[in-house]
Amino acid sequence: MGYGYYSYGLPVFLAAVxxxxxxxxxxxxxxxxxxxxxxxxxxxxxxTGIGLCIGLSVLGAGxxxxxxxxxxxxxxxxxxxxxxxxxxxxxxxxxxxIYGVIxxxxxxxxxxxxxxxxxxxxxxxxxxxxxxxxxxxVGTCNxxxxxxxxxxxxxAALADAADPNLFVKILVVEVFGSIMGLFGLIVGLLxxxxxxxxxxxxxxxxxxxxxxx
Numbered sequence: 001m002g003y004g005y006y007s008y009g010l011p012v013f014l015a016a017v018x019x020x021x022x023x024x025x026x027x028x029x030x031x032x033x034x035x036x037x038x039x040x041x042x043x044x045x046x047x048t049g050i051g052l053c054i055g056l057s058v059l060g061a062g063x064x065x066x067x068x069x070x071x072x073x074x075x076x077x078x079x080x081x082x083x084x085x086x087x088x089x090x091x092x093x094x095x096x097x098i099y100g101v102i103x104x105x106x107x108x109x110x111x112x113x114x115x116x117x118x119x120x121x122x123x124x125x126x127x128x129x130x131x132x133x134x135x136x137x138v139g140t141c142n143x144x145x146x147x148x149x150x151x152x153x154x155x156a157a158l159a160d161a162a163d164p165n166l167f168v169k170i171l172v173v174e175v176f177g178s179i180m181g182l183f184g185l186i187v188g189l190l191x192x193x194x195x196x197x198x199x200x201x202x203x204x205x206x207x208x209x210x211x212x213x
Contacts, residue, residue: 057143064092065090068157092174127197144180
């Protein structure tokens, strides 16, 4: 009960307090999502997306290796034969991080140096938003994929220690779990397929938001 209150009730309460403060102090226009989206640099969106892509992917891989590795070591005490062939579960977890690094490299190739006064164009906004949401999508998919592969690999190791005939059957489930990360990689590529590299534009079309100074 207490955990649920602090996880959900407290953030909502703080957001309501801030919103009411801005409203009653005559600064209600500052609570403007559209203004935030327009005045934030496209570089910030792109960099955040790339960071989330790599960071969440590595987090998922590390989480999966932690769960799987501890089970392999624990089960290996009883059955030392499982320690070698169950390393494939560690490889599956590590591939999740590689997916994130590959997408991060692809996304980084779209970052080009553009003067600030020529940066705020519809094309650059689109590229920044596409890199952000693409990176968030890939990172989230890889995070969940790493957790799924880690838990399944842990179960495979313990099942193999008890009955060697169960290893292949559970390994099939683990393979399907690892494919989710590949789905995220493909979706991430599709989301930025129509986004051009950052480029400078003419002064007439450079500033598209009245909030950018």
